[in-house]
Amino acid sequence: MSEERRFKGLGVSAGIAIGTAYVRESGAIEVAEYSIPPAEIGGELERLGVAVKRAQRQIGRLQTKARKMPGAAAEELGFLLEAYQQMLHNSRLVRGACERIKDECINAEAAVQREINAIAETFQAMDDAYIAARFDDIREVGNRLVLNLTRTPVRPFSSVPVGSIVIAEQLTPADMAQLDPGRVLGVATMLGGAESHTAIMARALRLPTVLGVPDLLEGVRSGEPVIVDGNVGQIAINPTPATVAETERQRDDYTAEARGLRRLRTLPAVSRDGTEIVLQANIELPIEMSMVAESGAEGIGLLRSEFMFMNREDLPTEEEQYEVIRDLVTAMHGQPVTIRSLDVGGDKALDPVTCEMDDSAASVLGLRGIRLSLAHADVLETQFRAMLQAANHGDVRILLPMVSTVSEVRQARALLKKAAAKLKRRRIKLSDSLPPLGVMIEVPGAALAADALAQASDFLAIGSNDLTMYTLAVDRANEHVAHLFDPLHPGVLRLIQFTAGAALRARIPLSICGEMAGDPRYTALLLGLGMRELSMTPARIARVKRRIREMDVIAASQRAELIMDQVDSGRIATLLDDFNALA
Numbered sequence: 001m002s003e004e005r006r007f008k009g010l011g012v013s014a015g016i017a018i019g020t021a022y023v024r025e026s027g028a029i030e031v032a033e034y035s036i037p038p039a040e041i042g043g044e045l046e047r048l049g050v051a052v053k054r055a056q057r058q059i060g061r062l063q064t065k066a067r068k069m070p071g072a073a074a075e076e077l078g079f080l081l082e083a084y085q086q087m088l089h090n091s092r093l094v095r096g097a098c099e100r101i102k103d104e105c106i107n108a109e110a111a112v113q114r115e116i117n118a119i120a121e122t123f124q125a126m127d128d129a130y131i132a133a134r135f136d137d138i139r140e141v142g143n144r145l146v147l148n149l150t151r152t153p154v155r156p157f158s159s160v161p162v163g164s165i166v167i168a169e170q171l172t173p174a175d176m177a178q179l180d181p182g183r184v185l186g187v188a189t190m191l192g193g194a195e196s197h198t199a200i201m202a203r204a205l206r207l208p209t210v211l212g213v214p215d216l217l218e219g220v221r222s223g224e225p226v227i228v229d230g231n232v233g234q235i236a237i238n239p240t241p242a243t244v245a246e247t248e249r250q251r252d253d254y255t256a257e258a259r260g261l262r263r264l265r266t267l268p269a270v271s272r273d274g275t276e277i278v279l280q281a282n283i284e285l286p287i288e289m290s291m292v293a294e295s296g297a298e299g300i301g302l303l304r305s306e307f308m309f310m311n312r313e314d315l316p317t318e319e320e321q322y323e324v325i326r327d328l329v330t331a332m333h334g335q336p337v338t339i340r341s342l343d344v345g346g347d348k349a350l351d352p353v354t355c356e357m358d359d360s361a362a363s364v365l366g367l368r369g370i371r372l373s374l375a376h377a378d379v380l381e382t383q384f385r386a387m388l389q390a391a392n393h394g395d396v397r398i399l400l401p402m403v404s405t406v407s408e409v410r411q412a413r414a415l416l417k418k419a420a421a422k423l424k425r426r427r428i429k430l431s432d433s434l435p436p437l438g439v440m441i442e443v444p445g446a447a448l449a450a451d452a453l454a455q456a457s458d459f460l461a462i463g464s465n466d467l468t469m470y471t472l473a474v475d476r477a478n479e480h481v482a483h484l485f486d487p488l489h490p491g492v493l494r495l496i497q498f499t500a501g502a503a504l505r506a507r508i509p510l511s512i513c514g515e516m517a518g519d520p521r522y523t524a525l526l527l528g529l530g531m532r533e534l535s536m537t538p539a540r541i542a543r544v545k546r547r548i549r550e551m552d553v554i555a556a557s558q559r560a561e562l563i564m565d566q567v568d569s570g571r572i573a574t575l576l577d578d579f580n581a582l583a
């Protein structure tokens with residue numbers, strides 16, 4: 001029997017899971033294989049056709065880039081890419097895959113995979129180095145087709161056995177959205193930072209998760225027993241019976257504590273000296289709504305709308321978006337729901353919006369958030385129309401991500417008015433006043449210009465994840481710099497403090513909805529800096545509420561004043577932890 005092996009990483013989603021490894025091999029493409037009824041053959045051929053067209057466009061873009069390369073490189077790459085294009089035009093690969101869909105009644109990606117394997121067998125029989133290299137080209141094109149196909153909703157994790165711990169080099173937020181918490185118990189990956197959107201998704205799904213584990217894939221095979229401890233960031237492969245027993249004890253303690261916290265659900269979030277705090281929920285997926293009800297949240301402070309655009313080829317229609325948002329708004333029974341417009345870009349490149357773009361266009365410093373939405377005004381206007389109609393069913397607010405200038409807010413407001421006018425022309429009744437339009441403060445320049453932005457908007461919401469990332473130039477999704485991601489850095493705190501002052505001066509509401517808001521360690525500091533509305537993943541509400549109920553806000557303000565005089569984040573951390581320990 002193999003020995004127990006332990007790995008350390010970043011514990012990004014709390015809880016302990018004991019299960020069986022399901023390893024997604026690096027570079028391998030998950031191909032779900034299933035039979036299709038004859039009536040769906042046409043649809044499957046169409047999916048393959050779309051994947052081929054998309055591959056042609058992708059290679060076309062590479063050809064454009066290649067032409068700009070210096071001399072010989074341009075020529076060499078040009079020949080190769082031209083060969084790839086040929087393979088996408090009625091080649092054996094594409095014809096063979098079509099035949100297999102029709103004759104074998106299987107899904108398109110499985111048909112491509114089987115055809116690649118069949119071609120491999122023919123080529124191997126020839127035993128020739130030149131031909132072997134040509135086969136690599138065919139596999140490259142075939143993989144591209146499979147990747148394009150698997151971006152359509154084929155549920156790549158649908159075959160994960162119940163009780164699995166998913167282990168991978170990297171999972172995107174869209175991959176996470178496809179995990180079924182009924183089958184998957186936990187997650188561990190080699191790459192990823194604690195504030196990445198993948199981590200946020202893991203917390204949303206309440207899956208114990210450890211990211212940024214170097215060498216993980218070398219140490220584990222599918223089927224091996226695994227423990228993921230998201231509380232301390234530890235993985236144990238093939239744990240000994242003693243480790244399993246000890247882990248089970250810790251898991252039971254953690255579950256008992258979580259159960260104990262449930263009694264806080266109906267109690268108010270009021271400090272000992274009588275300050276009322278509004279605690280709201282961040283939502284990434286509709287599946288979380290049951291947890292919102294359990295958590296005692298007083299509304300949704302941040303609805304990340306990206307989930308409606310994930311794992312699909314086409315854009316969601318106005319009607320589709322309206323129905324999803326309406327159901328969420330209705331479920332909140334009149335409590336406020338703050339819906340953020342699409343925040344694509346950075347580690348959230350979403351296919352239907354970014355597939356036509358150059359890789360660098362939607363980078364973290366590129367067309368992200370409101371920038372991308374304003375560049376695709378039709379996408380934003382459709383979102384606005386869906387939100388405006390959903391506002392007929394409850395208390396809706398609209399929030400804009402990644403704003404850096406007042407002009408972006410003005411353009412968005414003009415678009416919101418245009419969307420409302422269009423709906424009225426369609427004789428859809430809307431309330432006389434438009435929903436409040438707010439701005440996320442998550443770019444340092446926006447924080448420094450918060451007074452001006454506050455004049456142009458109806459409320460502000462601090463996104464401390466991106467504010468920390470952009471202020472400190474630390475990629476939130478990069479495990480190598482995870483130790484430098486520090487919301488207690490005096491630079492970040494000054495921007496938060498300045499934003500709070502700007503909201504106060506403009507007399508508009510202010511909330512904070514970055515991960516900082518859901519960590520009880522920071523609660524006293526945030527309250528001390530004047531924050532009265534905190535929005536977080538529902539699972540964290542009880543712990544933050546417990547912290548608020550044992551604290552004096554006046555004492556917290558005095559401690560915040562002392563903290564703001566410091567220049568060193570280590571000293572700030574000590575002052576905060578000492579204050580927390582007094583409780």
Ligand code: PEP
Pocket residue numbers: 200302304343442462463464465466467513514515
């Ligand atoms: C933030 O940046 O703090 C935030 C709440 O937005 P997101 O995490 O979705 O980027």
Ligand code: MG
Pocket residue numbers: 401442463465466
């Ligand atoms: Mg953000």
